[in-house]
Amino acid sequence: MKQISLLILLMVTSQRDGFAHSGGLDAFGGHNDRKNGGYHYHGSSRSSSYSYTPPSTTARTTARTASRRTTSSLSTARRDARSSARTPDERASEAFDAIGEAMATLHYLADHHPETPVGKEAKQVIFRVNACNDEWEAMQHERDHEEQELKAENKLRLAKSMLKQKPSIGEKWLTDIVEQFPNTSAAKEAQELLDQL
Structure with missing residues (x-):
């Protein structure tokens, strides 16, 4: 008789909890809590604050x-x-600052830890950066020279036409070309024209 009443008590209790806490149990005995989408625990085996939210x-x-x-x-x-x-100058300044900090770190690693793999890698990166800088400077120098040639040619064309209209002004412009653009083909031609005058 005692076993039957215990069985009835268990059935009533489990049904009451089943209705109050509908949803499946997880591996730890926690039931699905529909309010927060996680699992809720009772008793001492798991603290009630533990909550696991499965993907949903x-x-x-x-x-x-x-x-x-x-x-x-x-x-x-x-x-x-x-x-x-921010202005482009501000963004460029921030980028240069970041590059400067990175290069300082690389130099520190290469100088203070030259035999470690990190130090060796830092040396290689510094070498590649310096090679890129040299290449960039050469390209920039070539671009600058091309710009100087173009400016000198334009001024030479104007000076030649001015020589025909007002020789004194044309002569002054030729002198300016020789002084301002000394290593250009236009400066050589301007000097030849000045020598003929």
């Missing part, structure tokens, strides 16, 4: 994800607005 595709999770995306989009938009408010 419920509307609430979707709403939370959409809210996070919106917040993320807003913060990205704010960051982009701040970055676009």
Whole structure:
């Protein structure tokens, strides 16, 4: 008789808990808590504060994800607005500062830890950066020289036409070309014209 009453008591208790806490149990005996989408625990085997939220595709999770995306989009938009408010010179200055800090770190590693793999890698990176700098400087020098040639040719063309109209002004412009653009073909030609005058 005692066993039957215990069995009835267990059935009533489990049904009451089943209705109060509908949902499956996890491996630790926790039941699905529909309010927060996680699992809830009773008793001493697990603390009631422990909560595990399994991946879910419920509307609430979707709403939370959409809210996070919106917040993320807003913060990205704010960051982009701040970055676009800065001038190109400010952005370039920040980039150069970051490059300077990185190069200082590489030089420190190469100087203080030359035999370690990190130090050896730092030396290689410094070598490649210096090679790129040399190449860039050579290209920049070539571009500058081409720009100087172009400017000198334009001034020479104007000076030649001015020589026909007002020889004194044309002669002055030829002298300016020789002084301002000394290593150009236009300066050589201007000097030849000055020698003929």
